[in-house]
Every structure is written in C-alpha cells, then in structure tokens.
Amino acid sequence: MNAELGQAEAGPEPVLEATGAVKHYPVQRGIVIKRTVGHVQAVDGVDLKLYAGKTLGVVGESGCGKSTLAKLLVGLEPPTSGSIKVLGKEIGNLSARRIRSVRRDVQLVFQDPYTSLNPRMTVGDIVGEPFEIHTDVVPRAKRPAAVKELLDMVGLSPDHVNRYPHQFSGGQRQRIGIARALALRPQVLVCDEPVSALDVSIQGQVINLLERLQDELGLAYVFIAHDLSVVRHIADEVAVMYLGKVVEYGTGAEIYDHPRHPYTQALLSAVPVPDPELRGHREEIVLQGDVPSPINPPSGCRFRTRCWKATEKCADEVPGLDVGDHGTHPTACFYAEERDVTHAVK
Amino acid sequence: MSELTAPKAQPDAPQASLWKDAFRTMARRPDVIFATLILLFVFTMAAFPTLFTDKDPTYCIGRDARQRPDTWFAGEHPLGTDGFGCDFAATVVHGTRPTIVLALTVMILAVIIGLVLGILAGYYGGWLDALISRALDVFIVLPMLLGAILLLSLFRNGGSSGGLLSTVGPPVIALTVFGWMEFCRYTRAATIETKNLDYVTAAKCLGAKDRRIMFRHILPNAIVPVTAVIPTTIGGIIVTESALAVLGIGVQPPATSWGVLLAKGTEWAGGGYIYLFGIPLLLLIGTVFAFATFGDALRDALDPKLR
Amino acid sequence: MAENLRVVGDTLPGADLNAPLLEVEDLRVEFKVRGKRIPTVRGVSFTLEQGKTLAIVGESGSGKSVTSQAVMGILDSPPGYVTGGEVRLRGVDLLAQDEESRRTVRANHIAIVFQDALSALNPLWSVGFQIGELFRVHRGTSRADAKRRAIELLDQVGIPDAKNRVGHYPHQFSGGMRQRVMIAMALALDPEVLIADEPTTALDVTVQAQIMRLLKQIQDERNMGLILITHDLGVVADVADDVAVMYAGEIVERASIHDAFKRPAHPYTKALLRAIPRVDTVGRELEVIPGLPPNPAALPSGCPFHPRCWAVDPERCATEAPPYEEVTDDHRSLCHFAKEVYRDER
Numbered sequence: 001m002n003a004e005l006g007q008a009e010a011g012p013e014p015v016l017e018a019t020g021a022v023k024h025y026p027v028q029r030g031i032v033i034k035r036t037v038g039h040v041q042a043v044d045g046v047d048l049k050l051y052a053g054k055t056l057g058v059v060g061e062s063g064c065g066k067s068t069l070a071k072l073l074v075g076l077e078p079p080t081s082g083s084i085k086v087l088g089k090e091i092g093n094l095s096a097r098r099i100r101s102v103r104r105d106v107q108l109v110f111q112d113p114y115t116s117l118n119p120r121m122t123v124g125d126i127v128g129e130p131f132e133i134h135t136d137v138v139p140r141a142k143r144p145a146a147v148k149e150l151l152d153m154v155g156l157s158p159d160h161v162n163r164y165p166h167q168f169s170g171g172q173r174q175r176i177g178i179a180r181a182l183a184l185r186p187q188v189l190v191c192d193e194p195v196s197a198l199d200v201s202i203q204g205q206v207i208n209l210l211e212r213l214q215d216e217l218g219l220a221y222v223f224i225a226h227d228l229s230v231v232r233h234i235a236d237e238v239a240v241m242y243l244g245k246v247v248e249y250g251t252g253a254e255i256y257d258h259p260r261h262p263y264t265q266a267l268l269s270a271v272p273v274p275d276p277e278l279r280g281h282r283e284e285i286v287l288q289g290d291v292p293s294p295i296n297p298p299s300g301c302r303f304r305t306r307c308w309k310a311t312e313k314c315a316d317e318v319p320g321l322d323v324g325d326h327g328t329h330p331t332a333c334f335y336a337e338e339r340d341v342t343h344a345v346k
Numbered sequence: 347m348s349e350l351t352a353p354k355a356q357p358d359a360p361q362a363s364l365w366k367d368a369f370r371t372m373a374r375r376p377d378v379i380f381a382t383l384i385l386l387f388v389f390t391m392a393a394f395p396t397l398f399t400d401k402d403p404t405y406c407i408g409r410d411a412r413q414r415p416d417t418w419f420a421g422e423h424p425l426g427t428d429g430f431g432c433d434f435a436a437t438v439v440h441g442t443r444p445t446i447v448l449a450l451t452v453m454i455l456a457v458i459i460g461l462v463l464g465i466l467a468g469y470y471g472g473w474l475d476a477l478i479s480r481a482l483d484v485f486i487v488l489p490m491l492l493g494a495i496l497l498l499s500l501f502r503n504g505g506s507s508g509g510l511l512s513t514v515g516p517p518v519i520a521l522t523v524f525g526w527m528e529f530c531r532y533t534r535a536a537t538i539e540t541k542n543l544d545y546v547t548a549a550k551c552l553g554a555k556d557r558r559i560m561f562r563h564i565l566p567n568a569i570v571p572v573t574a575v576i577p578t579t580i581g582g583i584i585v586t587e588s589a590l591a592v593l594g595i596g597v598q599p600p601a602t603s604w605g606v607l608l609a610k611g612t613e614w615a616g617g618g619y620i621y622l623f624g625i626p627l628l629l630l631i632g633t634v635f636a637f638a639t640f641g642d643a644l645r646d647a648l649d650p651k652l653r
Numbered sequence: 654m655a656e657n658l659r660v661v662g663d664t665l666p667g668a669d670l671n672a673p674l675l676e677v678e679d680l681r682v683e684f685k686v687r688g689k690r691i692p693t694v695r696g697v698s699f700t701l702e703q704g705k706t707l708a709i710v711g712e713s714g715s716g717k718s719v720t721s722q723a724v725m726g727i728l729d730s731p732p733g734y735v736t737g738g739e740v741r742l743r744g745v746d747l748l749a750q751d752e753e754s755r756r757t758v759r760a761n762h763i764a765i766v767f768q769d770a771l772s773a774l775n776p777l778w779s780v781g782f783q784i785g786e787l788f789r790v791h792r793g794t795s796r797a798d799a800k801r802r803a804i805e806l807l808d809q810v811g812i813p814d815a816k817n818r819v820g821h822y823p824h825q826f827s828g829g830m831r832q833r834v835m836i837a838m839a840l841a842l843d844p845e846v847l848i849a850d851e852p853t854t855a856l857d858v859t860v861q862a863q864i865m866r867l868l869k870q871i872q873d874e875r876n877m878g879l880i881l882i883t884h885d886l887g888v889v890a891d892v893a894d895d896v897a898v899m900y901a902g903e904i905v906e907r908a909s910i911h912d913a914f915k916r917p918a919h920p921y922t923k924a925l926l927r928a929i930p931r932v933d934t935v936g937r938e939l940e941v942i943p944g945l946p947p948n949p950a951a952l953p954s955g956c957p958f959h960p961r962c963w964a965v966d967p968e969r970c971a972t973e974a975p976p977y978e979e980v981t982d983d984h985r986s987l988c989h990f991a992k993e994v995y996r997d998e999r
Contacts, residue, residue, distance in 0.1 A: 061858065061859060076550060076551060100553035101553075103552060103553040108547070108548065110544045110547070111544075112544055115545065116544035116545050116547075118545040118563055119650060120567065120648065120650060121364065122364070129552065130552045133549075133552050133554050133558065134552075134553065170713075171945070172945075177548070183552075199712035200886070200925060200929065201712060201924065201946070203928070204930075205943075208941060226857065226858060229929065229930045230930050233930035233934055234930075252935065266859060267858060270859045271858055271887065272862075272885065272888045273887055273890060273891075274886040274887045274914065275914060276890040276893075277911070277914075277915075278890070286859075287863075290827045290829055290830070290860065
C-alpha cells in the first residue's frame with residue numbers, strides 16, 4: 001500500500017506539492033498603534049503531494065486548519081514559510097501579478113453554494129467570467145459556446161445561461177461553481193467541503209460528477225471534508241489534520257481500516273453508522289472537551305490534552321510524522337498502534 | 347426556486363445581463379411610468395422654459411403685485427404674480443433649470459465621490475480606510491451651513507457673469523463637499539460585508555484584478571443601500587439650497603430656483619398668498635416622489651430574486 | 654420504572670394519563686407567500702410514547718422543521734398557518750388552546766433544542782441568568798435559588814466548572830458547550846417532551862458524539878419522549894426507536910428503526926439509504942436519487958415522489974395519490990407498491 005508513496009519519488013512529478021507549509025496569522029491589539037500579541041497557528045508545517053488524476057482527502061474538525069490549507073494551496077494566501085509548488089512552479093512567493101498565470105492551473109470549489117455565486121450575475125456571466133479575466137484562453141466570439149459547453153459538462157442545460165443563481169437548487173449551484181472552476185482547464189481542483197451543505201440525495205450526484213470529471217479530464221483533487229464516509233469514498237490518499245498539523249497520512253485503506261493515531265481512531269469511531277443493528281456494539285471513543293485554541297496550542301503533541309495515551313513525553317517533545325518501527329504509514333504519535341475501530345462496519 | 351418556477355429560456359435568446367434585465371423589469375411597472383411622466387414634465391420645463399411661458403420672469407410691474415391666480419392657468423398671469431409684480435408662472439418655470447441642474451449635479455458628484463471613497467476604504471482597509479473614515483467623521487461633525495458659508499465667501503468676489511455654471515457653481519461645490527458622507531458610509535459598510543463573500547474569493551482565485559472585483563462584484567451590491575437615500579437627498583439638496591439663498595450665497599440673482607421661491611414664499615404664505623409657497627412645494631414633492639419611486643424600483647430591479 | 658413515571662396531569666388541565674404522551678393527527682400547515690398558499694405540511698400523523706425516541710428524517714424543504722414548530726406552537730405566523738389537524742399532549746388538544754395556555758405548555762411540557770445555539774441564546778445576558786429566568790418566571794423562585802438550580806443544570810449537562818461558567822456569556826462558550834447550555838435551558842422546567850431540531854448539524858463529529866450521548870442519557874434519566882429531527886441517517890440509527898421519513902410535507906414511511914433500515918417499504922427511504930457512501934462503494938459510482946426535491950408550491954401530480962422513483966407504474970403513480978399501506982403491524986408506507994418494495998430485500 002505504501003508503494004504508492006514510495007514509487008512516486010522516482011515516478012512522475014506531483015501536480016501539487018506542499019513542503020513544510022506554515023501559515024500563522026498575527027493576533028493584533030490596538031486601533032492606531034497595532035501590536036502583535038500572538039499568532040494563530042492555523043497551518044503549522046504541512047507536507048503534501050498530489051499526483052495527476054489522484055484525489056487527496058483532507059479530514060479534520062473545525063479549527064484544524066483545513067480551510068486555511070485550501071487557501072494556501074490555491075495561492076489565495078502566501079504561506080508564512082515553506083513552499084507550495086504547482087506543476088513544479090513555486091507559488092508561495094509570487095507577486096500578485098505573476099501569480100495570475102498559475103491561477104489557471106489550480107482552482108477552488110467552495111462549500112456554500114449560496115454565497116459562492118454572485119446573486120446579481122447570470123449563470124452565463126458567472127461561468128464566462130474566467131474567460132474575461134484571462135482573455136487569451138478563448139476568443140471573444142467563441143465564449144458563449146464555451147460557456148454552454150461547460151454547463152453541459154457539469155450536467156446543466158446550456159439554455160440556463162440567462163438565469164440567476166437563486167433560480168437553482170443547492171446541488172445545481174454547486175455544479176455552476178464547478179463549471180466556473182473548470183473554465184480555465186486547471187489540473188488541480190481544491191474542493192473545500194464541496195458537498196457538506198447539500199442534502200444526502202444531492203451529495204451523491206455531485207460526488208459522482210466530480211469522479212466523472214476526474215476520469216474525463218484527468219483532474220487531481222484535494223478534497224477537504226469533515227464527513228469521513230464521503231472522503232473514504234472519493235479519496236486515494238487521506239491526510240488527517242488536527243490543530244494545524246497532519247497527524248496521519250496514508251491510503252484510504254490504511255487510514256480507515258488500520259488507523260494508528262489516537263485522534264484518527266477517535267474520529268472514526270465517532271462517525272455514526274447508518275445501521276441500527278450495530279447500536280451498542282460499536283467501539284466508541286468519546287473524546288473529552290473541545291479542540292484547544294490555535295492561538296496557544298498545547299506544547300509537544302497538540303492532541304495530548306484530549307488523548308488517553310498521553311504521557312510526559314508527549315508534552316515535551318513534538319512527535320514527527322514518521323512511519324515508525326512497526327508502522328505501515330506515517331503517523332505523528334509516539335504510541336502509534338493500530339486499533340480497529342470500524343470493524344463493525346464491514 | 348426550481349425548474350418548475352423558473353421561466354423557460356429561449357434557446358437562442360441573446361445573453362441577458364443584470365442591467366438589461368433591470369431595465370426591462372422597470373419599464374413594466376405602472377408607478378415607474380407615472381414617475382417617468384412627472385420627471386419628463388419637470389425636465390422639459392428645465393430644458394425649454396419658453397414652451398410653458400412667454401413671459402420674462404425679470405419683467406416686473408409693481409402695480410400688478412400680488413395678484414391671486416383667480417382664473418388658474420388662464421389670463422394674463424396664469425399663476426398670479428409675486429410680491430414684486432413678476433409673473434409667477436414664468437418665475438417658477440425659469441427657476442426649474444437651475445434647481446434641477448443643481449440638484450442632479452450635486453447628487454451625481456456626491457454619489458460618485460461617496461461610492462469611490464467608500465469602496466476604496468472598505469476594500470483595502472488599513473491606513474486608507476482610517477484616513478477616509480476620519481475625514482468622514484470630520485465632515486459629519488462640521489455644521490454644513492457653517493462650512494458652506496465659509497466656502498462660498500471664497501467665491502463671492504468672483505461675481506456672477508450670468509451663465510448657468512456661475513449661477514449654480516458655488517452652491518454645487520458647497521453642497522457636494524458636504525453631501526457625500528452618507529453615500530460613503532453606506533458603500534463602505536456594504537463593501538466590507540461583500541468583500542469576504544465566497545464569490546469574491548472565487549473571482550480572486552480566477553485571477554481577477556482588484557478593479558474588476560470592486561466594480562463587477564462589489565459595486566452592484568453597494569449601490570443598493572445608496573439608491574434608497576438618493577431621492578430624499580435630492581429633496582434635501584433643494585431645501586438646503588434655499589437656506590443658502592436666504593443668506594445670499596445660493597443660486598445667484600437674477601436667476602432663481604425652487605429653493606429661493608420656497609424661502610420667499612414662506613413670508614407671503616401667512617398673508618393669504620399661499621400659492622407663492624404651495625406651487626414650488628408641490629413641484630418639489632412631485633419631483634422627490636418621482637425619484638423615490640425610481641430608486642425603489644431600481645433597487646427591486648437590481649435584485650434578481652424579486653423579479 | 655414506576656418511580657420514573659412522571660405525572661403530567663397535575664399541571665395540564667384535562668390530561669388523560671392513559672392517552673399517549675404526544676399524538677399528532679393529520680397536521681396541516683400552509684405558508685402564504687405573495688397571496689399564494691403553499692402547503693408545507695400535508696397531513697402528518699405520529700405518536701410518541703413516554704421514554705421513546707422518534708426520529709423525523711427528511712431533506713431540506715421536506716417539512717420536518719415546520720412540523721416541529723407547529724407542534725411546539727412557535728410557527729412564524731405570518732407566513733405560516735396551521736390549517737388542520739390536532740396535536741394532543743396526554744389527550745389535550747394543544748391547537749385548540751389559547752396562546753396563554755400554550756405558553757404554559759411550552760415552558761413546562763414541551764421544550765425544543767435548535768441547531769444554531771448561538772442565535773438561540775441572547776448574547777446580552779449570562780447563560781446563568783437566562784436559565785434562571787425560566788425558574789423565576791414560571792416557578793417564582795428567588796434569584797439566588799434560580800442561580801443555584803442553573804448551576805445544577807449546567808453540571809448535569811456536562812459543563813465543567815459550572816459554578817464559574819454560570820456567569821459567562823454565550824460567546825464565551827464553544828459550539829458544543831453552547832449546545833449543552835441550550836439543552837440545559839430546555840430541561841430546566843422538566844418537560845415531558847423534548848424536540849431536538851438538528852441538534853448536532855453544526856457540530857464536529859467528535860462533539861456530535863458527545864451531544865448525542867448526553868441527549869440519550871438525559872432522556873433515559875428523565876424518561877422523556879424525544880423527537881429527533883435530522884437528515885443524518887447515521888445519528889438516527891444510533892439513537893431512535895422509531896423513524897418517520899418525510900418527503901414533500903408527508904410522512905412517506907413510518908416504522909420501527911430496525912424495519913426502516915433493514916426492510917424499507919418506500920422507494921424514497923430505500924434510495925436514501927443507498928445514497929450514503931460506504932466502504933463497499935469505494936471506486937464505484939454512488940447510487941443517487943435523480944432529480945431534485947419538489948417545490949412545495951408546485952407539487953407533482955399523484956405521488957410527489959414519482960418523477961424521481963424507479964418503481965413507477967407511470968400512469969398510476971402520476972395520477973393517483975397513494976394511500977398508506979400497512980406492510981406489517983406498525984410499519985406504514987405511502988406508496989402504491991409498498992408491499993412489493995418491502996418484499997425486495999435490499
């Protein structure tokens with residue numbers, strides 16, 4: 001299973017790569033004279049590699065930094081340190097003007113289909129806007145046709161160009177957002193919770209669409225979500241994040257069937273399973289308390305305040321994301337040990 | 347909401363846009379048509395005063411003073427005469443052009459200044475926002491009349507050469523300088539609200555430049571609260587101008603304006619010459635109503651959800 | 654059990670202790686929007702017994718939240734109006750009562766927990782004051798006593814250090830803790846029925862597990878009837894005794910939890926269960942429900958689900974509204990072909 005990680009080094013170049021990506025936001029006090037009183041350590045040293053045609057799932061709870069990571073990956077925010085490479089090109093330190101061309105290669109799909117489309121623009125204007133910004137992609141005369149083609153590609157009727165977003169349902173709006181993101185033919189799509197605002201019956205439609213587009217266009221996805229079952233379905237590899245750090249990284253099977261980090265185990269065990277027969281038979285790890293503030297995260301291992309395995313060592317040393325002696329995939333825990341928490345599901 | 351309620355699009359219909367659609371919606375509303383008629387009447391009066399009267403408002407005969415318009419819209423003086431024996435109809439008609447030119451110029455200038463400063467402050471934030479916001483505070487605190495008097499005393503010595511520009515120029519500048527703040531505040535608030543929405547982020551992500559984001563995505567949303575205050579502002583401008591006129595620093599004589607007439611009319615209204623006050627007031631109310639209807643309709647038309 | 658059996662009769666005039674705890678019969682709600690009457694709840698009936706949990710499952714727009722608001726008597730009017738039916742608490746029809754008596758019922762007998770705890774709490778008062786207010790207004794307790802009981806309640810819902818936290822304001826609590834405060838408020842006057850309207854939708858998985866466990870524990874302790882309104886079938890499988898599936902303002906299937914999940918008798922329920930991504934869907938296309946939920950203002954003729962259903966007899970389903978079919982005792986389905994759907998093992 002780990003072969004995929006290893007083989008990559010000799011194989012093709014990743015389309016998207018983050019190395020030691022860090023994003024700290026200063027916390028400032030004062031109105032006229034601002035002084036920095038601390039930093040929100042939103043993303044703190046994340047390494048990722050994404051290959052063409054593959055999907056990397058990123059899971060974690062609110063405040064774990066997954067949305068900030070999304071902004072770093074598409075170049076909306078410059079990293080505090082570390083590097084982000086798109087198709088081998090560094091985007092972390094590009095000026096606003098030079099980053100525009102990179103923007104073509106990596107696009108973002110948003111969570112909320114209601115705020116991600118300008119309510120005062122027609123669908124045709126929304127999907128056609130990328131062409132107006134990058135005027136050299138499609139000549140003006142061919143743009144209406146290109147827009148209709150995009151709408152067709154995401155499963156909407158091309159006749160809908162003159163409608164406004166509010167005339168569509170959540171799932172259809174999400175398709176419009178995907179069409180806009182695809183206009184410039186990017187190689188990578190970063191999807192930030194793309195289906196969590198949708199109804200169950202519609203979620204499946206959008207996921208199937210994303211998978212179909214991946215096959216047709218050879219897209220690579222970073223799929224950020226808190227819904228573990230959706231990520232399991234779509235992702236080839238999964239990174240589990242907690243308070244700005246990746247705590248476990250592996251293939252879908254490794255993470256879901258052989259979780260080694262206590263947090264991953266707790267997360268998986270907390271997911272309710274739609275099968276009443278399992279009630280009372282599932283092993284549930286209920287974590288105490290809430291996620292600590294990212295402004296002043298715990299020393300050492302950030303999960304230690306909620307971990308049942310924590311020792312003094314966890315408070316003093318920061319565990320690295322290593323495969324370890326008996327491990328199969330990288331896990332950031334001194335006491336990493338496989339524990340089957342989803343056994344009942346199978 | 348869904349397929350079922352959405353209008354059927356024609357297969358090869360030309361691509362719609364917000365402004366085109368807005369215009370079409372407005373043209374269908376009866377109250378908008380009525381307001382248009384009022385404005386048409388007022389604007390025609392401003393552009394071609396001679397269509398409405400053949401008298402010279404400056405030709406006044408003392409012994410004809412204070413003739414009540416008993417015959418209404420007929421006879422020598424259709425609307426009677428004022429305290430100096432000038433034909434009142436001619437006075438009102440010829441006062442329209444300076445009034446409308448002044449009100450519209452002030453409004454347009456104030457809206458442009460307010461929008462631009464508001465969007466810049468809201469969008470970029472930081473020191474620019476601090477600067478603009480503090481300037482805003484200063485102008486709000488400064489009493490407008492006091493400021494206007496100060497400002498106008500600078501133009502005083504220039505004298506009036508009789509052209510429209512020199513007639514309304516000084517009050518336009520004074521009223522604009524003290525009229526943009528409300529627009530700026532509304533725009534800034536709307537900009538701050540809009541700039542963090544996902545669709546703005548999406549535009550950034552596509553590589554849109556700041557100018558595009560500000561004018562394409564933020565402006566249409568920022569205009570909405572502004573349209574709501576435009577009509578009352580127009581009324582306010584005309585009234586304030588009358589106050590300036592009383593102080594002798596408004597529209598320069600011999601030209602006159604509704605504001606001037608209103609101010610003069612109040613003196614006579616009590617003595618049974620209520621028409622000297624009432625007619626300009628009716629015109630003012632009608633114009634403000636028409637603009638209000640327009641603003642309302644525009645706001646609705648710019649919201650696709652209400653169509 | 655006997656000492657747990659609480660008596661309602663002493664405060665609710667006319668109550669019949671032998672009648673079911675809560676009985677809703679043929680409840681109908683319409684919204685009047687721009688002169689148009691939109692039927693949102695179209696004849697909903699269910700029964701809730703003491704100590705039981707009924708889950709009302711449905712997608713957005715199915716009418717599940719409106720049903721709960723009508724039962725609770727907090728429907729926004731205008732635009733919503735109850736146009737028919739009965740809501741009986743121990744045999745007393747609440748809909749026939751005047752507003753004053755309903756207020757008493759709301760405070761003492763039925764309580765509700767909302768999805769968004771932040772907007773349901775007043776930001777200007779401390780949580781202790783807001784909980785204590787209930788005692789002061791409805792029970793006439795003294796200020797000091799009310800505070801003491803507020804601390805007790807906060808302690809019961811698992812808020813650590815309740816003594817100090819009682820003076821804190823809603824924004825000083827995390828999402829999960831706020832939901833606990835909401836639950837404490839709902840429990841303050843010891844209601845017999847608790848309605849939880851999407852209580853965990855806004856929360857993270859691990860926090861969701863905590864809150865669901867808390868609700869379950871409190872329900873057991875107090876022997877309350879719990880109505881759980883949700884779209885998450887996983888949560889339903891974990892806690893409910895009975896399930897009512899809503900679609901287009903109707904309960905299309907009502908069954909015990911095991912029946913509903915093992916042998917659904919309505920095509921919609923079946924399709925919903927299939928649409929959930931599972932381990933065995935990895936690498937395959939998800940089964941989805943085609944199309945969109947209907948617009949309540951323009952419902953399809955006949956069975957409202959027929960345009961999205963696979964098991965249709967096109968003529969019959971499009972013209973004839975289906976009746977309730979009893980496939981077994983206590984398992985009803987609103988489908989012409991309920992027996993056939995039930996017979997097919999999934």
